[in-house]
Amino acid sequence: MYNRPDIAQLRRYVRGELSPQQMHEVERAAEADESLMDVLLGIEAEHAQGLTHDVIPELQQRIQQRSHVPARRTSSYLYRWIGLAASLLIVFGIGIYVFMQPESVQQQIAQRIPPSEPSNTMRDTTSSSSEDNTILDREEALPTKDHETKLAYSNVEASASNRLKNSDAARQAALDTIPIQIIPSNAEELVSMSLRDDHSTLASRNSAPPMQDRISMLSARAGRPMRQSNELQSVSLQDVKSITTGIIIDHQTQKPIAGALIRDQEMNTLAKTDSTGRFIVGSTNEKPVLTIQSNGFETADHVAEGAMRIALKRAPNGAATEPRTARDVSAKRLKSRPAIGSQAYQLYVNNLAKTSALGAGEVTLLFGINAQGRPIGITIKKSGGKKRDKEAIKILENGPNWIKGTDDELAEWTVQF
Amino acid sequence: MELFKSSKSDGKSDELLLSQYHESKDLGLLGDVYQRHTEMIYYVCFRYFKDSERSKDAVMQIFEELIGKVDRQEIKNFQKWIYVVAKNHCLMALRADKSQKVDFSESFVEFSVAPHPEEDYATKEDRLQAMERCIEKLPEKQKIAIQLFFLQEKCYKEITTLTGYSMDGVKSYIQNGKRNLKQCIEKEQDV
Known part of the structure; x- marks a missing residue:
């Protein structure tokens, strides 16, 4: 029998490089094998067309790529999913950092303020009723001292809020992002809200007087008659020229002070810090002077400057700071x-x-x-x-x-x- | 001699690789087997298409067919099997191509008479005598071409020189002579 020729021999046959005997062997093999004959005819056709480029490596490469594609696809999909997951993680993390973290951290700080910390509520200085004595008894441990009012530029600490000050857009951004608590300008309601919040436990023990009586009583405790509420102005949003936001913190512990009062001396408007120590106050002046009061801390005056970070110093031990009442403020004469x-x-x-x-x-x-x-x-x-x-x-x-x-x-x- | 074995062959037979492919469904194994026969398939396609690009495309299309067919059929000899698949693919493509008219009766190559190693000397002698009688019955050109090619072991080129026939003529006479000879021998055996 004739040996089956390989592809190189077939090519040599087509090129006429074989002897007649070798050519006959190839032909006999091809005559005996249909597939070999087809291949031989294919090579002859290629040779007749003058094609000399060897396409086999290219074909084998294509087959290799095709036959190994699934594994690569799996790998590619894996990396794609990993990339997608990583991207989502980054976006999620940024989202949490931007929207959640600052607030939550501050809330945690506020929640961690120990009971021994100075109270942030307004303190009544004139009451002599039994109910008020109860409140005073509770607050006697707090430091009291006649505070020295000072007018100074805000000691705004280095923070991102510095970049926002004096910018309308920044103020708007601050409004959009900072959790704030807007307090109505009605003095009685403000004071009553403050005291009602801070002494709700005590109030619940005692028989609660009618609301109107309670407001009158609280107003009296605040050192001024009801009519003095007219001294506090209602600020229409249309008249607001500046909006000041900020945070009040304890200078010593750097923790936020909740319930601190912020008073615009010009307009006699009031605001109170929320649980994270933040506040917002509107004024008809571009640079209102704000008086910040909180029990156990020295009262401080600051010129409003957009987003503020105000650190209140603690009053010396044994001396309680008396927060200013509307009467105190009205009694203070400030020059233009x-x-x-x-x-x-x-x-x-x-x-x-x-x-x-x-x-x-x-x-x-x-x-x-x-x-x-x-x-x-x-x-x-x-x-x-x-x-x-x-x-x-x-x-x-x-x-x-x-x-x-x-x-x-x-x-x-x-x-x- | 292994004709179209890939140089990348790792010594495993086609059938063993196919078996592993059936178990693992690793397309790479099937690709390795197919690459061993890429040349054969390409030239078979070129033999029918007479076009390199179409033949290359056909090689890839046949591989896609292979992925589906290899699971449905029991393959004992992959080389022969893939040849049949490739040839059928090309013929089907040509049939679908209405612009090409192909005389498949001319294109097909008949398989040679199968050897009969088990037959005894007398039977073989009878077959040879029948073949000699049938050769004498062939048309003149076929008879000359068959005698020169099979008995005197002349190549096509020598036959063209000796007879003055064209190369295609020699091939055609040999093919047709083989077919007629086969039919004649079968008829003689029936008688």
Whole structure:
């Protein structure tokens, strides 16, 4: 029998490289094997077309790719699923960090405030009733001290909130993201809410008086008659020029203080911090002065600056801070002052005065402040010359806003040329 | 001699690899078997299509057919089996291609007469005598071509030189002569 030729021999046959005997052997094998004959005819057809490129490696590669695709697909799917899971995890984590974590952490901090911590509620100073004695007995352990009021720029600590201040968009963002508690401007309701919240347990032990009587009683305890509620202004949203948000924290422990009162001295509006120590207060002034009060802490005044972080110092042991009542605030006489602060205003005014090149001199002006914080009725108290007087008035008229004081006196400012 | 074995063969037979494929369903095993016969399948397809690209596509299509068929059929000789599958695929494709007219009777190659190793000397002698009688009965060109090719062991090229027939003519005479010879011998045996 004839040996079955291999593909190389078939190609040599087609190329005419075999001897007649070898060619005959190939032909006999092909005649005996139909498949071999087909292959031989195929090679001859390829040769006739002049095709010299060996396509077999290409075909084998395609078969290899096709036959091993499922395994690769499985691997690819695996990596794809892992990638997808990782992406979802990252997105989920960011979501939790952005929306959940800050609030939850602060809530945990608030919840961890031990009972020995100073109470954050308003403290009654004038009550003498038995019920009030009960409350006072409960609060006697708290430090009390006549506080020293100070007016200072907010000691805003370095935080992300710094980036948001003085920005309307940032304020809106703060409104959208910071959990806040808006307290109605009605004083009686505010005080009653505060006290009712903080002393609900005690109140439940005693027979609760009718609500109206209770409000009257609480108002009396707050050191002012009912009619004084009119001293607190209702702020219409349309009149709001600035919205201040922030957080009140204990300077020592850095924990948030819940229930601290924030009072706008100009408008006599009130706000109270929520359980996370956050607050929001609207004002008709761009730079309202806020008085922050909380039992056991020194009362502090701060000029509102967008998003604030205010750390209250604890009152010394044995001395309880008496929170200001509306009467206290009304009794305090504040002078009119530049909204941007005296130093900044002085720098602004004096720079303009010096650039006017009118020579050295001083002009002292007297003026009132309108509801919009603009200087009005500017008069010369001490002249520095006609030109300088005129320039000084112009500088004030075009300068930054003022905060109207409660002393009902004209504001005074000296422009140095 | 293993004709179209792949150089990547790891020594396992086609049938063993197929058996492993049936157990594991690892398509890579089937691919390995198929790659051993890629050349044969390609040239079989080229023999019918006369087109390289179409033949390459057919090789891949046959592999796809293979995936479905290999589970449904018992394969004892993969090389022969895949050849039949490939050839049928090509013929079906040509039949579906209305633009091509193929005379399949000319294209098909008849299988040679099967050997009969078990038959005794007398029977063999009878068959040889019958074959000699049948050769004499063949048409002249077929008879000459058959005698030169099978008895005198001349190759196609030598036959063309000796007879002046064309190459295609020689192949055709040999094929037709074989077919007629087979029919004649079977008829003689029946008588």
